[in-house]
Amino acid sequence: xxxxxxxxxxxxxxxxxxxxxxxxxxxxxxxxxxxxxxxxxxxxxxxxxxxxxxxxxxxxxxxxxxxxxxxxxxxxxxxxxxxxxxxxxxxxxxxxxxxxxxxxxxxxxxxxxxxxxxxxxxxxxxxxxxxxxxxxxx
Amino acid sequence: xxxxxxxxxxxxxxxxxxxxxxxxxxxxxxxxxxxxxxxxxxxxxxxxxxxxxxxxxxxxxxxxxxxxxxxxxxxxxxxxxxxxxxxxxxxxxxxxxxxxxxxxxxxxxxxxxxxxxxxxxxxxxxxxxxxxxxxxxxxxxxxxxxxxxxxxxxxxxxxxxxxxxxxxxxxxxxxxxxxxxxxxxxxxxxxxxxxxxxxxxxxxxxxxxxxxxxxxxxxxxxxxxxxxxxxxxxxxxxxxxxxxxxxxxxxxxxxxxxxxxxxxxxxxxxxxxxxxxxxxxxxxxxxxxxxxxxxxxxxxxxxxxxxxxxxxxxxxxxxxxxxxxxxxxxxxxxxxxxxxxxxxxxxxxxxxxx
Amino acid sequence: xxxxxxxxxxxxxxxxxxxxxxxxxxxxxxxxxxxxxxxxxxxxxxxxxxxxxxxxxxxxxxxxxxxxxxxxxxxxxxxxxxxxxxxxxxxxxxxxxxxxxxxxxxxxxxxxxxxxxxxxxxxxxxxxxxxxxxxxxxxxxxxxxxxxxxxxxxxxxxxxxxxxxxxxxxxxxxxxxxxxxxxxxxxx
Numbered sequence: 001x002x003x004x005x006x007x008x009x010x011x012x013x014x015x016x017x018x019x020x021x022x023x024x025x026x027x028x029x030x031x032x033x034x035x036x037x038x039x040x041x042x043x044x045x046x047x048x049x050x051x052x053x054x055x056x057x058x059x060x061x062x063x064x065x066x067x068x069x070x071x072x073x074x075x076x077x078x079x080x081x082x083x084x085x086x087x088x089x090x091x092x093x094x095x096x097x098x099x100x101x102x103x104x105x106x107x108x109x110x111x112x113x114x115x116x117x118x119x120x121x122x123x124x125x126x127x128x129x130x131x132x133x134x135x136x137x138x
Numbered sequence: 139x140x141x142x143x144x145x146x147x148x149x150x151x152x153x154x155x156x157x158x159x160x161x162x163x164x165x166x167x168x169x170x171x172x173x174x175x176x177x178x179x180x181x182x183x184x185x186x187x188x189x190x191x192x193x194x195x196x197x198x199x200x201x202x203x204x205x206x207x208x209x210x211x212x213x214x215x216x217x218x219x220x221x222x223x224x225x226x227x228x229x230x231x232x233x234x235x236x237x238x239x240x241x242x243x244x245x246x247x248x249x250x251x252x253x254x255x256x257x258x259x260x261x262x263x264x265x266x267x268x269x270x271x272x273x274x275x276x277x278x279x280x281x282x283x284x285x286x287x288x289x290x291x292x293x294x295x296x297x298x299x300x301x302x303x304x305x306x307x308x309x310x311x312x313x314x315x316x317x318x319x320x321x322x323x324x325x326x327x328x329x330x331x332x333x334x335x336x337x338x339x340x341x342x343x344x345x346x347x348x349x350x351x352x353x354x355x356x357x358x359x360x361x362x363x364x365x366x367x368x369x370x371x372x373x374x375x376x377x378x379x380x381x382x383x384x385x386x387x388x389x390x391x392x393x394x395x396x397x398x399x400x401x402x403x404x405x406x407x408x409x410x411x412x413x414x415x416x417x418x419x420x421x422x423x424x425x426x427x428x429x430x431x432x433x434x435x436x437x438x439x440x441x442x443x444x445x446x447x448x449x450x451x452x453x454x455x456x457x458x459x460x461x462x463x464x465x466x467x468x469x470x471x472x473x474x475x476x477x478x479x480x481x482x483x484x485x486x487x488x489x490x491x492x
Numbered sequence: 493x494x495x496x497x498x499x500x501x502x503x504x505x506x507x508x509x510x511x512x513x514x515x516x517x518x519x520x521x522x523x524x525x526x527x528x529x530x531x532x533x534x535x536x537x538x539x540x541x542x543x544x545x546x547x548x549x550x551x552x553x554x555x556x557x558x559x560x561x562x563x564x565x566x567x568x569x570x571x572x573x574x575x576x577x578x579x580x581x582x583x584x585x586x587x588x589x590x591x592x593x594x595x596x597x598x599x600x601x602x603x604x605x606x607x608x609x610x611x612x613x614x615x616x617x618x619x620x621x622x623x624x625x626x627x628x629x630x631x632x633x634x635x636x637x638x639x640x641x642x643x644x645x646x647x648x649x650x651x652x653x654x655x656x657x658x659x660x661x662x663x664x665x666x667x668x669x670x671x672x673x674x675x676x677x678x679x680x
Binding site: 001002005032034036038039040041042043044046047048049050051052053055056058060070072074075076116117118119121122123124126127130 | 187188191192193194196197220224225226229230231233234238239240241249254255257281287293295308309310311315316317318328329330332336367370371375378382383387389391410416
């Protein structure tokens with residue numbers, strides 16, 4: 001679910017081209033944009049406080065053959081939320097799960113992991129290496 | 139007292155049309171896209187998200203464009219938009235200790251686990267105008283990369299707390315107040331003021347924070363740690379009953395470390411002031427942490443005499459949308475009030491001349 | 493299995509809101525709701541539509557039968573309360589709770605009183621009770637099938653508490669009629 005929440009509708013749709021067709025569905029609720037109040041912790045690790053809201057889009061679908069799918073994703077992309085809800089429902093079908101994981105979820109997860117790793121490497125390149133008396137001698 | 143006035147519609151319509159034209163500027167130049175604002179004026183977008191108290195880069199960028207770059211007006215637009223959206227619920231508290239770090243520095247420890255990571259910072263730039271940016275540029279080369287260090291990056295405050303030198307935050311599990319639902323009442327809790335400060339005006343908090351350093355509040359702060367990066371937001375939908383990830387948001391956190399002389403029940407130790415804001419907002423997070431520590435004076439048994447230590451002074455005035463509303467309402471017709479003042483002055487002068 | 497709510501949550505709830513507003517303004521007049529959700533048992537379509545239109549996360553709801561609680565929470569996001577005494581909205585799919593057992597508001601804040609939705613067997617115009625009061629020029633007739641035998645006595649007591657007192661929304665099938673606390677009812 002987190003992987004689909006971080007992907008764009010375009011990225012999900014592109015991966016779905018390589019996946020088995022998704023079963024027909026009906027919208028149960030949404031897709032609709034709303035807000036979630038984001039909380040932080042006082043002092044970083046104390047009690048909760050309300051930091052501010054973020055936009056979130058949610059969608060719930062029902063497969064014609066039965067089965068519910070729910071999605072809540074950051075942002076206001078209605079199509080992303082509906083695709084994520086539909087995939088959530090379809091991933092619960094044993095017949096589809098393996099193929100959808102391989103065609104959609106895993107490649108998206110790999111893309112996201114690569115982006116995270118690139119950012120981490122750029123951050124690492126700005127890490128300060130101090131020259132202290134101790135390590136200058138060695 | 140205000141008087142309802144009719145007849146300005148045409149003037150207002152024309153004024154708004156002119157506003158639109160001036161917003162567009164010279165039509166011979168390409169129009170700025172919202173995506174360009176979002177990508178290339180990212181810190182303006184971050185500030186509008188923080189003060190608009192709504193994390194959505196696209197909306198904040200649109201607000202910046204619509205407001206012609208007036209960031210307070212943009213925050214106002216974002217606040218107004220958020221009122222049209224239903225609230226689905228409340229997230230789990232974000233774990234800034236698990237942040238995916240872009241920047242993390244400490245002014246108290248040189249060698250700390252995970253090291254000092256500068257990130258994309260203005261620090262150490264020479265503040266010389268770069269005329270290369272005014273010219274057509276070749277593609278900007280990507281920033282250098284290095285082997286990422288998997289060492290966890292514990293917070294500086296945690297390192298001190300493990301030695302017993304940093305006062306632990308009280309484990310407060312009460313439901314925090316929410317000033318978007320209930321007007322603030324005084325005295326409010328720390329959770330209450332942290333929310334107000336997180337959406338407070340950067341300039342106002344910067345000035346107040348500065349005042350605490352200059353002697354109005356007797357604070358001796360060190361920037362224990364500043365970190366900026368991505369945190370995962372988790373939310374538990376009622377129909378699922380377990381937490382799911384909504385995605386990532388960028389936040390900036392600042393922990394100020396201050397001395398505390400101790401009390402009858404507590405030994406001398408360090409205390410912290412805390413700042414957390416949406417986006418990359420280092421100046422704001424630092425100012426917020428200074429003011430948070432100022433507001434804790436009463437809790438820590440210190441004299442509370444300076445402006446930054448007064449809840450009512452800080453919290454009633456830190457919101458720039460509220461402040462704008464009250465300052466700018468002076469533009470509204472006050473014809474009748476003024477007429478009565480005018481008559482009073484005339485009467486007084488007549489009386490004085492007699 | 494949860495069924496769908498409004499087809500178009502924004503426009504449908506606005507249309508229903510207009511219907512409820514008209515019905516409250518003209519007490520006893522029967523209105524047909526223009527948009528209906530897939531109401532789960534034991535809710536009738538009108539009651540389900542009114543709930544989706546009026547309740548949200550800030551308005552706890554009490555239901556006399558819990559079967560539809562999940563559906564309501566899912567679509568409206570409202571808390572479902574265990575007791576009827578303090579909620580702004582209550583729904584009786586079965587027997588109507590005593591009006592006096594619901595939140596009456598206060599003299600200072602009479603708008604904080606409960607609105608009670610009652611599912612009834614039928615609503616018929618032109619016969620039955622005689623209604624009078626604000627929103628009715630001379631007299632309006634309404635017959636309600638399925639209210640408790642002592643309803644008119646309860647209503648007289650409710651009226652005596654004015655400006656406190658509960659407001660009623662009577663729902664039958666896809667129809668509704670409202671009895672705001674200001675309306676006087678006499679036997680037909």
